[in-house]
Amino acid sequence: xxxxxxxxxSKRYGALPAVDDLCLxxxxxxxxxxxxxxxxxxxxxxxxxxxxxxxxxxxILLNGRxxxxxxPEKRDVAMVFESYALYSHLTVFENIAxxxxxxxxxxxxxxxxxxxxxxxxxxGLGELLDRRPSQLSGGQRQRVALGRSLIRQPAVFLMxxxxxxxxAKIRTQMRAELxxxxxxxxxxxxxxxxxxxxxxxxxxxxxxLYAGRIQQxxxxxxxxxxxxxxxxxESLGDPPMNFLDGVLWAADGRVTxxxxxxxxxxxxxxxxxxxxxxxxxxxxxxRPQHLRLLRASPGGEFALPGRVFVQETLGDDNLVSxxxxxxxxxxxxxxxxxxxxxxxxxxxxxxxTWQADQMHLFAKDTGQRLPGPA
Amino acid sequence: xxxxxxxxSRSLPxxxxxxxxxxxxxxxxxFFLGVYYTFTNYVLTxxxxxxxxxxxxxGVIFSDARFWQxxxxxxxxxxxxxxxELVLGLSVALALNHSFPGVQVLRSLLIVPMMIPxxxxxxxxxxxxxxxxxGVLNHLLSLVGIPSVAWLGDSSSALVSLILIDxxxxxxxxxxxxxxxxxxxxxxxxEAAEVDGVSGWVVFRRLTLPMLTPCLVxxxxxxxxxxxxxxxxxxxxxxxxxxxxxxxLHIHSYYxxxxxxxxxxxxxxxxxxxxxxxxxSRVLIRLWLKTMMR
Amino acid sequence: MKLSLLRTLWRPVLLTAYFAFAIAPILWxxxxxxxxxxxxxxxxxxxxxxxxxxxxxxxxxxxxxYSTEALRPDFPRYFLNTLIIATSTVSVSLLLGTFAxxxxxxxxxxxxxxxxxxxxxxxxxxxxxxxxxxxxxxxxLHWIDTFAGLTVAxxxxxxxxxxxxxxxFFESIPLEIxxxxxxxxxxxxxxxxxxxxxxxxxxxAAVVILSFIAAWNNFIFAMILGGQETQxxxxxxxxxxxxxxxxxxxxxxxxIICVIPELILAFCIQKYIVRGLTFGAVKx
Numbered sequence: 001x002x003x004x005x006x007x008x009x010s011k012r013y014g015a016l017p018a019v020d021d022l023c024l025x026x027x028x029x030x031x032x033x034x035x036x037x038x039x040x041x042x043x044x045x046x047x048x049x050x051x052x053x054x055x056x057x058x059x060i061l062l063n064g065r066x067x068x069x070x071x072p073e074k075r076d077v078a079m080v081f082e083s084y085a086l087y088s089h090l091t092v093f094e095n096i097a098x099x100x101x102x103x104x105x106x107x108x109x110x111x112x113x114x115x116x117x118x119x120x121x122x123x124g125l126g127e128l129l130d131r132r133p134s135q136l137s138g139g140q141r142q143r144v145a146l147g148r149s150l151i152r153q154p155a156v157f158l159m160x161x162x163x164x165x166x167x168a169k170i171r172t173q174m175r176a177e178l179x180x181x182x183x184x185x186x187x188x189x190x191x192x193x194x195x196x197x198x199x200x201x202x203x204x205x206x207x208x209l210y211a212g213r214i215q216q217x218x219x220x221x222x223x224x225x226x227x228x229x230x231x232x233x234e235s236l237g238d239p240p241m242n243f244l245d246g247v248l249w250a251a252d253g254r255v256t257x258x259x260x261x262x263x264x265x266x267x268x269x270x271x272x273x274x275x276x277x278x279x280x281x282x283x284x285x286x287r288p289q290h291l292r293l294l295r296a297s298p299g300g301e302f303a304l305p306g307r308v309f310v311q312e313t314l315g316d317d318n319l320v321s322x323x324x325x326x327x328x329x330x331x332x333x334x335x336x337x338x339x340x341x342x343x344x345x346x347x348x349x350x351x352x353t354w355q356a357d358q359m360h361l362f363a364k365d366t367g368q369r370l371p372g373p374a
Numbered sequence: 375x376x377x378x379x380x381x382x383s384r385s386l387p388x389x390x391x392x393x394x395x396x397x398x399x400x401x402x403x404x405f406f407l408g409v410y411y412t413f414t415n416y417v418l419t420x421x422x423x424x425x426x427x428x429x430x431x432x433g434v435i436f437s438d439a440r441f442w443q444x445x446x447x448x449x450x451x452x453x454x455x456x457x458x459e460l461v462l463g464l465s466v467a468l469a470l471n472h473s474f475p476g477v478q479v480l481r482s483l484l485i486v487p488m489m490i491p492x493x494x495x496x497x498x499x500x501x502x503x504x505x506x507x508x509g510v511l512n513h514l515l516s517l518v519g520i521p522s523v524a525w526l527g528d529s530s531s532a533l534v535s536l537i538l539i540d541x542x543x544x545x546x547x548x549x550x551x552x553x554x555x556x557x558x559x560x561x562x563x564x565e566a567a568e569v570d571g572v573s574g575w576v577v578f579r580r581l582t583l584p585m586l587t588p589c590l591v592x593x594x595x596x597x598x599x600x601x602x603x604x605x606x607x608x609x610x611x612x613x614x615x616x617x618x619x620x621x622x623l624h625i626h627s628y629y630x631x632x633x634x635x636x637x638x639x640x641x642x643x644x645x646x647x648x649x650x651x652x653x654x655s656r657v658l659i660r661l662w663l664k665t666m667m668r
Numbered sequence: 669m670k671l672s673l674l675r676t677l678w679r680p681v682l683l684t685a686y687f688a689f690a691i692a693p694i695l696w697x698x699x700x701x702x703x704x705x706x707x708x709x710x711x712x713x714x715x716x717x718x719x720x721x722x723x724x725x726x727x728x729x730x731x732x733x734y735s736t737e738a739l740r741p742d743f744p745r746y747f748l749n750t751l752i753i754a755t756s757t758v759s760v761s762l763l764l765g766t767f768a769x770x771x772x773x774x775x776x777x778x779x780x781x782x783x784x785x786x787x788x789x790x791x792x793x794x795x796x797x798x799x800x801x802x803x804x805x806x807x808x809l810h811w812i813d814t815f816a817g818l819t820v821a822x823x824x825x826x827x828x829x830x831x832x833x834x835x836x837f838f839e840s841i842p843l844e845i846x847x848x849x850x851x852x853x854x855x856x857x858x859x860x861x862x863x864x865x866x867x868x869x870x871x872x873a874a875v876v877i878l879s880f881i882a883a884w885n886n887f888i889f890a891m892i893l894g895g896q897e898t899q900x901x902x903x904x905x906x907x908x909x910x911x912x913x914x915x916x917x918x919x920x921x922x923x924i925i926c927v928i929p930e931l932i933l934a935f936c937i938q939k940y941i942v943r944g945l946t947f948g949a950v951k952x
Contacts, residue, residue: 071850072847072850073854073855081847085845085848087845087849099852099853101862102852102858103854104853148852152852386771388777390775391772393764394768395768395783398786398828404798405793405797405798408800469678469679482935482938483691486690486694489930490885490923491885497905497909497919497923498694498697501920502696507711508711509713513712513713542690542693550945551946551950592946596946605795609887624796627800631800632800637804640796647797662949
């Protein structure tokens with residue numbers, strides 16, 4: 001049975017929908033990530049599951065039971081807040097033990113102490129049990145917040161961007177620790193973040209949320225390699241995907257892509273599925289690592305001309321910005337990740353090309369992905 | 375921002391505020407009763423024969439010269455006291471907004487005049503302001519050749535003396551708030567002004583003063599209204615005399631109602647005073663909110 | 669050159685002048701309280717004198733004889749009365765006001781700001797406007813000169829203030845902490861008791877002390893609604909000014925004794941004074 005079900009859930013603040021007709025099923029024991037930019041409605045969704053925000057429409061089910069009408073204390077969920085929300089007047093020990101004193105859930109003192117010690121050990125907090133939150137670093141506070149939720153052994157863990165306020169180095173470390181911890185927890189986790197690398201690393205499945213609506217649900221592989229729309233494609237990857245304007249011609253069993261004044265014939269196998277888009281304006285998406293730079297003229301091979309804007313050597317990465325023949329306002333330069341040790345002088349002429357099966361085609365007006373590229 | 379809205383939590387805030395609300399509604403009732411009394415001929419010695427007289431009390435009082443004198447005294451006192459407290463308060467706050475040895479001690483001493491019951495402070499000053507050179511102030515003045523003044527006994531100096539007492543008690547209020555305001559001021563504009571070579575006076579006028587406006591308005595809000603309705607200080611010293619020189623609306627209402635038992639008349643004085651206070655509070659609170667938004 | 673002299677001198681000159689002005693009267697009263705009955709009325713006033721504790725003894729133990737029993741100020745009783753009135757007033761205000769403040773801070777409900785503003789408006793109303801009709805009401809209820817009656821009336825002094833300042837303190841607790849406690853399994857009452865209240869404890873202490881001082885210092889309520897049984901110090905001290913003679917020395921001693929507890933309490937909560945006096949408007 002699904003652990004959490006969102007059945008046409010919506011949340012409005014006045015006339016503004018923060019979450020709009022959300023339908024989602026999260027499987028038991030799944031690590032499910034909701035990914036999206038700030039303001040997309042991720043935290044609101046989480047708070048609705050916790051009961052801190054009431055849903056204005058739809059039903060939320062936890063293990064098959066509707067929980068909309070239940071106050072937070074009766075819902076059997078644990079939440080790790082973005083700001084950690086630690087009890088500043090209590091020690092670390094008391095913070096972690098706090099849920100054990102709740103009415104109806106009290107356990108004998110010895111059992112509580114043993115459990116707190118176990119969790120503290122698991123999270124590396126053993127030495128810090130007597131400290132107050134104000135005496136802890138960001139990473140330590142985050143672990144206390146985690147510990148406080150672990151002691152509950154709830155049906156579902158809710159995590160609201162728990163790593164976003166940590167330094168980059170600690171964040172990477174904590175992300176690995178979280179993934180490692182996941183095995184011991186073995187409970188459904190609903191995790192929200194705006195950081196795509198967290199999502200790709202930790203999730204079993206990802207839902208991409210934008211402006212209160214789900215844009216795509218799938219495995220990290222699906223989301224990264226087959227983004228359902230241009231917006232998702234743009235959000236995943238650093239440097240982000242490049243986009244070129246183009247027009248599709250599909251007729252008589254042949255498909256051609258016209259862009260930047262050149263024509264790129266596409267595999268005949270795609271002709272059938274792409275025929276409905278004959279004559280459509282497209283956005284052609286290519287990742288920086290999939291663009292190839294050719295110094296000399298390509299000869300018979302398809303390639304587009306351009307001029308080198310600047311080259312940045314970032315350690316092992318070689319990032320070249322190329323101005324295409326017909327730059328647009330949205331994409332004045334193309335970013336290309338190329339092999340190290342190649343040198344591209346500024347303003348030098350260059351050609352760039354890519355493999356047809358590595359590009360992503362999106363309709364220019366709707367941003368929707370076109371079928372075809374595998 | 376609410377916890378999940380169950381039927382219990384919908385009524386909860388009302389339940390929580392209810393006792394306090396009831397207590398204060400218990401105070402609103404006398405207020406409206408008082409307004410009612412302004413339209414009656416209620417006399418405390420004869421409570422049974424209370425009759426509605428409409429606006430007659432208002433007519434009688436508005437044509438009484440003492441009423442207008444009381445308004446004059448009330449306003450002169452209030453605006454003078456507030457004006458002096460603002461200027462003095464700002465000066466002393468600026469002086470204290472500096473670290474030098476002993477500044478913390480001085481700041482702690484500030485609260486002393488405010489903590490003493492005003493009536494006790496007024497009695498204290500009554501002693502100091504005794505006429506002839508029995509009073510220590512007169513004695514000190516005589517040492518530099520200034521003749522004694524009957525501070526509280528002379529109608530030309532009585533109000534000034536009371537303003538002096540009010541300033542003594544309440545200027546720490548202005549000082550403390552302005553000090554807090556000064557210490558909360560951002561450093562960057564001042565550093566920029568220093569780099570730009572702007573002089574001290576201009577910095578004060580163009581930077582400090584505008585940024586302190588919310589504090590100044592707040593002080594005015596509390597002090598203006600409190601001095602409009604001052605009572606203890608006057609009662610302890612002059613009781614409104616000599617010859618009405620220090621009789622404010624509040625003091626006069628006391629006499630009308632308690633000494634001469636004319637409750638109806640007394641409440642009219644109070645209602646007029648309440649009206650001034652109410653208008654002042656609305657205007658000043660709105661002004662404060664506006665200056666805070668900037 | 670003259671300007672730089674002014675610049676360095678203005679601060680010490682102003683501060684010396686002001687603090688002399690502010691503290692001298694209190695020192696003078698202290699001196700008066702230590703003068704014997706002859707010195708205290710000496711003309712011109714004496715700066716050098718032989719200090720004595722007879723005034724303090726007189727008002728606490730009552731050694732001096734008086735022409736009439738009625739004129740004898742009963743200082744210890746006044747002190748006790750003031751203590752009773754202030755303590756019971758503040759206790760009641762605390763009980764009623766803390767809950768109201770929490771409701772105003774955390775919940776949104778209809779008429780919320782209207783209710784809040786009504787609480788605030790009492791701060792700005794002339795006291796007699798309410799006290800005089802209250803006098804009539806109290807007469808009918810036989811509440812004149814009772815501690816219960818005064819406690820009820822004194823709520824007008826302490827309750828609005830307590831509610832507004834406590835509201836500010838509750839609002840400064842991050843909402844997420846209370847939300848976390850709800851998710852951890854506590855009802856609103858559990859959260860209030862175990863999280864909200866402990867976090868505002870220093871605020872409560874400050875507000876309690878300031879309310880206590882406000883009730884202690886009040887004169888006008890006690891004058892109209894009080895009487896022989898409940899007379900606090902602020903009224904009792906006027907008793908030293910009799911028709912036959914004025915007991916300056918004892919009045920001074922009474923002043924000093926009256927003021928000392930307040931000053932001690934005030935020094936304890938210095939940090940919060942500005943916040944309290946401005947009803948929470950200035951954080952100080």
